[in-house]
Amino acid sequence: MAYEPTADELVFLNRCVELAAEALDSADEPFGSVLVSASGEVLFEDRNRTADGDQTRHPEFEIARWAAANMTPGEREAATVFTSGEHCPMCSAAHGWVGLGRIVYVMSSAWLTALRTELGVPPGPVTAIPIQEVVPGLRVDGPVAALEAAMRELHTRACA
Template identity: 65%
Template sequence: MTTFYDPSPAELHHLRRCVDLARTALDDGDEPFGSLLVDAEGRVLFEDRNRVKDGDATRHPEFEIARWAAEHQTPAERAASTVYTSGEHCPMCAAAHGWVGLGRIVYATSSEQLSQWLAEWDVPAGPVAALPIPAVVPGLDVAGPVAELSGEVRALHARLQGR
């Protein structure tokens, strides 16, 4: 049973932008994922969307955020930042997040939800296990999924699968 997170108005605003980025990715023929890096004062520092359609399966927005943060923020700034994302980090992105020392993650939909949707649509599992972020980065402050956005994100993934 999924326990939903009730985001603050500011968090919901950021998550809605992530869903917009996911829609942009899908409209461009990519997988629907979008993410933001927000500093401790609430400023959006970096945003991106999935860019895997050309064959590089590591071009996830959360991974790009980790790279950007490592280059542009001090360790203290990274730890005080929050990553907002349309979908819970995959293990690769969670590890990158942990390795560069980023702070909190807030996500609209969980890996568990996505796995359930794909199973419903008879989509084969990917090559990497869908682990929850805490299984990859123990002790990290993580919040999600958000009931209010789940249907919208599900619809994007359904569209990707031709449903």
């Protein structure tokens, strides 16, 4: 079932889509994420930076690193990560290890896996599994149907 974001959440999610487009324009995979404090302040944002071959340069992982270095445990727990795509297992683990709070994503890993299969792209080296299987008990909201078409277009271009 799709998640219906608030107007404020939609602003952050649209920024994630913009960051994903920036990533694609820079020859990276189209993913973008934004870390937002409990008071609604954007603290950190990033996009995929994997074009150089380092597949650990996901924005969600960078957010976890930044949060660990710059936020208290309480601030991390109260924060929300908005992201264009559901975290991969590596990023889910990083999120859980540093104690970040809620995640809101546009497209699920299952949806992306199905799209990649439809486009004839072989599966990646790591099995896509839901965030909650990596970090049980974490509040996760998504997918967001209103933005899936934009992400489908970006991933279709990326796979072409």
